[in-house]
Amino acid sequence: MTDDLPQAAAPRAPIIRIRDLTLSIPAAAGPVNILRGIDLDVEAGERIGIVGPSGSGKTSLLMLLAGLERASSGSITVAGEDLGPMDEDARARFRRRNLGIVFQSFHLIPTMTAQENVAVPLELAARADAARVAAEALGRVGLGHRLTHRPSQLSGGEQQRVALARAFAPAPRLLLADEPTGNLDGDTGRLVMDLLFDLCGQGGATLLLITHDPALAARCDRGVTIKNGLLV
Template sequence: MTSRAETEENQNGVSPMIDLRDVHLTLGSLAGEVNILRGIDLSVGRGETVSVVGPSGSGKTSMLMIVAGLEQATSGSVRIGDQDFRGLSEDGLAEFRRDNLGIVFQSFHLVPTMTAVENVAIPLELAGRRDAYERAAEVLEQVGLSHRLSHYPGQLSGGEQQRVALARAFIGSPKLILADEPTGNLDADTGQQIIDLMFNLARDHKTTLMLITHDADLAQACDRTVEMRDGRLVKDAALKAAE
């Protein structure tokens, strides 16, 4: 079975943005070893939007953590863009994330003692950019929060906090955005606004987007949906449609 991303590589000589080959993740517990991921093969093309669905405990977040370099696969190959994760140190992985990835969480993960503009500026500050705050203000304006620059997370609604989180994720023009239940803590109307904003930002920045969701509307908004069960990929809507 040849994926869309593999076809892209064969025809254009361009590697996929995400390339997982026979990825396993086994973790220890008091009851013994637990097989979290059981041989994941997945390719995602550059600029593609992919939703990952499946029941709780199926391995979705673990796979996302491996793609982000926040969890190390027990075995298999993990390649993100042109970078093979094998052999990278923790510092090397952190630098790669800083320069290439943006991550959006369900619970926002904003620093409560920092203002909106300070939260958004963090990635550029870590990269040593002198224009971090100026750029943060510009991106907050893009997400409709130019009037909230000096507000702290506790002074913002859930939707506003997620907009700040999106601005922080996109500020460095990352090649890949990973989102874990980005609308999970929001009401339906606010969630739809975040969906529209996230996809508009991804399009404008030409960013690959992979997201975990239980939201059917969000899943259907993607180019492609893959389903996980018991640590395996069991369905790929795009592949099924192409066969």
């Protein structure tokens, strides 16, 4: 009997692995428990919709995944990297290597042009082609004719498209989006979300999307609900 039968492929580790994650903040009346023991695995390329009432801990979870907050206990591993032991410099390097982030507020630098805003993360990564890649990214979101416009010269929808271009220009493995249509009207919000899903599909980025819109959550591969700091 031969032993040359095809072997089953080893299962791939998830791009996100969260175990018993907690976050507490001190207060005069005692600690406030924001996250109270989160377990979550996310596969590479998966699109996850995160829903739940205001104050339930959704944004805190994204801040922990981005390394912008430090967990009280538990573990977070993203793209094989354990965020727990990292100092602030290591976390900044981790974000540059792996993440794109889109917020409800656009967080554009008002004194910079659209192209300069998109080039910022590329320049931080010492990319010599930052200006060219930024221009190409703006072209992909339909703003190739707005390269030299500053945020005050752009509509809200255009500003959020610049933010999308900035998030996707470095080709991130993981895209974190926190209510990205919250400041936009319905039609503009749908345009922005169409672009976001298209860009994730083109680049193969994993998406974690916080939204209050059930229709947006339904476009994701899977939904998770956070309530009172727990997955339910």
